[in-house]
Amino acid sequence: MIRINCPxxxxxxxxxxxYGGDASIVYPELDASMEEWHDAIFMRENIRGMQSETWHxxxxxxxxxxxxxxxxxxxxxxxxxxxxxxxxxxSTTDTGGEQ
Amino acid sequence: MSRYSAWAxxxxxxxxxxxxxxxxxxxxxxxxxxxxxxxxGLHGLATAYYLAKNHGIKNIAVLEKGWLxxxxxxxxxxxxxxxxxxxxxxxxxxHSLKLWEExxxxxxxxxxxxxxxxxxxxHSPAARDAAARRYNTMRxxxxxxxxxDLDTLKKEIPHLNYNNARFPIIGAxxxxxxxxxxxxxxxxxxxxxxxxxxxxxxxxxxxxGVTREDGKVTALETSRGRIxxxxxxxxxxxxxxxxWQMAGxxxxxxxxxxxxxxxxxxxxxLLDHVVVYGVGGAHFYISQSDKGGMxxxxxxxxxxxxxxRGNLPVVQDVAECATAIMPCLGRxxxxxxxxxxxxxxxxxxxxxxxTPIDNLYLNGGWNYGGFKASxxxxxxxxxxxxxxxxxxxxxxxxxxxxxxxVIIDERGAGPDxxxxx
Ligand SMILES: Cc1cc2nc3c(=O)[nH]c(=O)nc-3n(C[C@H](O)[C@H](O)[C@H](O)COP(=O)(O)OP(=O)(O)OC[C@H]3O[C@@H](n4cnc5c(N)ncnc54)[C@H](O)[C@@H]3O)c2cc1C
Ligand SMILES: [Zn+2]
Numbered sequence: 132m133i134r135i136n137c138p139x140x141x142x143x144x145x146x147x148x149x150y151g152g153d154a155s156i157v158y159p160e161l162d163a164s165m166e167e168w169h170d171a172i173f174m175r176e177n178i179r180g181m182q183s184e185t186w187h188x189x190x191x192x193x194x195x196x197x198x199x200x201x202x203x204x205x206x207x208x209x210x211x212x213x214x215x216x217x218x219x220x221x222s223t224t225d226t227g228g229e230q
Numbered sequence: 231m232s233r234y235s236a237w238a239x240x241x242x243x244x245x246x247x248x249x250x251x252x253x254x255x256x257x258x259x260x261x262x263x264x265x266x267x268x269x270x271g272l273h274g275l276a277t278a279y280y281l282a283k284n285h286g287i288k289n290i291a292v293l294e295k296g297w298l299x300x301x302x303x304x305x306x307x308x309x310x311x312x313x314x315x316x317x318x319x320x321x322x323x324x325h326s327l328k329l330w331e332e333x334x335x336x337x338x339x340x341x342x343x344x345x346x347x348x349x350x351x352x353h354s355p356a357a358r359d360a361a362a363r364r365y366n367t368m369r370x371x372x373x374x375x376x377x378x379d380l381d382t383l384k385k386e387i388p389h390l391n392y393n394n395a396r397f398p399i400i401g402a403x404x405x406x407x408x409x410x411x412x413x414x415x416x417x418x419x420x421x422x423x424x425x426x427x428x429x430x431x432x433x434x435x436x437x438x439g440v441t442r443e444d445g446k447v448t449a450l451e452t453s454r455g456r457i458x459x460x461x462x463x464x465x466x467x468x469x470x471x472x473x474w475q476m477a478g479x480x481x482x483x484x485x486x487x488x489x490x491x492x493x494x495x496x497x498x499x500l501l502d503h504v505v506v507y508g509v510g511g512a513h514f515y516i517s518q519s520d521k522g523g524m525x526x527x528x529x530x531x532x533x534x535x536x537x538x539r540g541n542l543p544v545v546q547d548v549a550e551c552a553t554a555i556m557p558c559l560g561r562x563x564x565x566x567x568x569x570x571x572x573x574x575x576x577x578x579x580x581x582x583x584x585t586p587i588d589n590l591y592l593n594g595g596w597n598y599g600g601f602k603a604s605x606x607x608x609x610x611x612x613x614x615x616x617x618x619x620x621x622x623x624x625x626x627x628x629x630x631x632x633x634x635x636v637i638i639d640e641r642g643a644g645p646d647x648x649x650x651x
Contacts, residue, residue: 132542133533146543150533150648152485165633172645173576173632174481177471179536202486203536 133200136210139192139221151185154197154213179203185213194218234338253418254425259432262458263291265615266450267465268437268473270294271303272413273593273600274465275420275431276608277615282427284609285616290429291459293452295436299417302467302600305538305570307491307527309504309515310602311348311408312373315364318626318638319579324373325623326606327407333605339419341411342520348408349378349387350506351555353397357509361403368405378402387503389558396554397509410504410517410525413601420608440477447477447590463591463615468536468571470594479586483576483632484595485647489530490540490569492548494562496522507555513651514551523565526552530598531569532648540569572597578650579638582611583620583628591615592629598651 133145153175159167179202186196195213200206212218232238232251242249265281267274270292281287292298310330312323334341352358358377365375379401384392392399421431432454439451440462449458464473468486501524504517516526528548531541545567552559575581575595580603585592593611596603610624620628631637643649 144543145533145541152534152646169633170481173483175471175483175485175647176475176481177485177534179472179486182534184534200533202534205535205537 133205133207135186135196135198135207137188137191137194137196138210138212138218139194140188143188143191145186147188147190148186148196149189151187151195154183154185181208234340253422254431257430257432259291259293259435259452259454259457260430262449263430263460264289265461265463266290266457266459267292267463268450269301269464269466269469270298270417270421270431270433271301271465271467272299272417272420272604273467273596273607273611274463275299275417275424276604277463277465277593277611278424278429278431278608279420279427280608280612281616282424282429285612287616288428290424291457292424292429292431293435293437293450293457294431294433295453297433298421298431299414302570302572303417303604304414305491305568306413306601307515307517307525308410308413308601309348309408309517310343310411311405311504312602313348313350313364313368313375313403313405313408314640315367316579316638316640318636319640320368320371320373321623322606322610322627323602324371325609326603327373329605329609330411330602331407333411333416333419337419337423339415339422341415341419343411344409345407346409346517347503348405348506349383349503350403350508351383351390351399352401352403353395353399353509355400358401365403365405374405374407376404376406378404387501387505389500389556390505391555391557408504412520416604437473437476440473442478442587446588459589461589461591461615463593463611465593465611467594467596467600468573470573470592474592477585477587477590483629483645484573485534486536486571487530487533487574487648488535488537488540488569488571489527489598490544490548490567491525491527492545492567493519493526493565494524494559495565497524497562498522500524500558501556505555507551512547512551512554514548514555516552516556524559524562530572530574530648530651534648536571538569538571540567572600574647574650576632576645576647577637577639578641578643580607580627581629582607582614582624584614584618585629
């Protein structure tokens with residue numbers, strides 16, 4: 132069992148969460164080229180080692196989180212809210228992260 | 231090297247069965263090969279075998295970082311079937327199944343291929359309709375498939391949960407020619423067959439770098455020194471992205487995920503078929519090995535991973551599925567469970583294709599399904615490497631299909647690797 136320290140709920144089993152995927156993927160503008168969309172939708176670096184990824188606390192606070200996790204050892208280095216704005220509204224101490 | 235036969239067993243009996251030849255050599259790597267295959271799993275070994283057998287290329291090496299057959303080749307649940315519907319998959323898997331039917335003779339090695347039927351349960355009229363469509367489509371191109379109603383199913387497999395299942399069983403889609411095989415024997419059979427034709431299988435030889443000159447691969451850096459190559463094929467299952475990046479090629483439509491398998495203590499004969507159960511989020515498949523162990527598995531571990539180690543929540547899910555469908559297993563003890571790392575691709579289908587580098591070829595993206603594919607995969611990958619063009623049967627297994635918009639998404643799950651299987 133992986134334990135994820137949700138900034139809103141505290142440390143929980145990973146079974147409370149659902150796995151999103153590679154957090155380094157940023158979707159391009161709607162009218163971006165086919166090439167850019169192709170790469171964002173289909174192409175992955177597939178890192179063996181520390182990767183930044185999204186998890187959804189589906190059976191908890193329902194917030195999206197960005198987790199740095201080693202894909203070889205499953206060790207977690209950091210967890211932060213994916214959406215800074217939501218975190219600020221809920222006034223947690225950790226408001227790092229991208230909007 | 232001697233052929234295996236009843237006579238050979240009898241003859242070796244006189245010397246206590248102690249004088250059998252080694253099944254393959256343990257050669258030192260040569261300076262250069264015409265073809266180097268990376269990965270001595272089923273796909274790599276089968277490719278080397280057919281390169282030598284079908285195309286007369288003999289100066290071949292297969293490089294393996296561990297021991298041959300130690301990857302997914304020796305970790306899968308051994309289900310062999312060809313009940314695929316999409317055009318890009320259907321001909322390929324049917325050809326592979328035909329190769330399975332002759333494989334023990336072809337290799338002079340008993341791979342224990344047992345066509346014990348693949349029985350896929352359904353639990354609603356809608357699921358039955360979907361199965362009818364799939365199996366009728368298969369029959370159009372001569373793959374066998376049939377539907378069993380509840381009475382037939384009860385007669386064939388009496389001890390499924392017909393009484394109070396949360397999802398009542400109403401019938402099954404059946405492929406009679408499908409079944410299972412002994413995975414280790416397939417790896418060993420191909421290895422022995424390739425070795426006999428002069429292929430060097432080099433174990434404990436990890437590829438750590440790819441040397442390129444003038445746009446071509448010229449050599450591989452390995453833990454046993456530099457090995458020159460005129461042509462290179464990757465067949466490294468869950469590690470495809472890593473090799474791809476060593477060749478400087480960037481990203482792939484692949485994520486590495488792990489899948490677990492389980493075996494129980496040996497039981498007397500209980501289950502004659504391969505049974506598959508999938509409804510309401512459950513996913514479960516089970517058969518009984520010739521040693522009596524119940525061999526089964528379920529979903530993958532739901533997050534990307536390169537660890538060949540399974541998590542416990544999936545053990546619980548799978549156990550729940552087992553007792554839901556076969557309550558009689560409730561008191562059976564689990565003997566072992568393990569996991570393997572697989573290439574999960576963006577549409578759940580494979581790659582046997584050329585790459586941006588002229589003399590480099592790719593075999594990967596097999597998801598949960600690469601065991602059944604291995605004879606066909608070796609066959610067509612060898613053909614691709616030898617003739618430098620894809621056979622029409624594997625034309626769609628290329629990397630460009632996502633750009634062309636002709637993905638082969640058998641499940642209709644969309645571009646999320648963990649959802650395929
Ligand atoms: C638990 C489980 C159950 C499965 N069940 C089924 C099933 O029922 N039916 C089915 O059809 N399929 C099944 N599969 C899928 C199937 O096992 C795989 O798709 C298939 O075995 C992959 O091909 P392979 O045998 O060539 O892979 P592998 O045996 O994994 O071969 C790849 C080899 O490459 C080597 N390698 C990796 N990196 C390097 C390097 N840098 N240098 C040198 N060598 C390297 C590895 O050590 C490995 O031996 C299952 C998979 C798993 C994990
Ligand atoms: Zn939470």
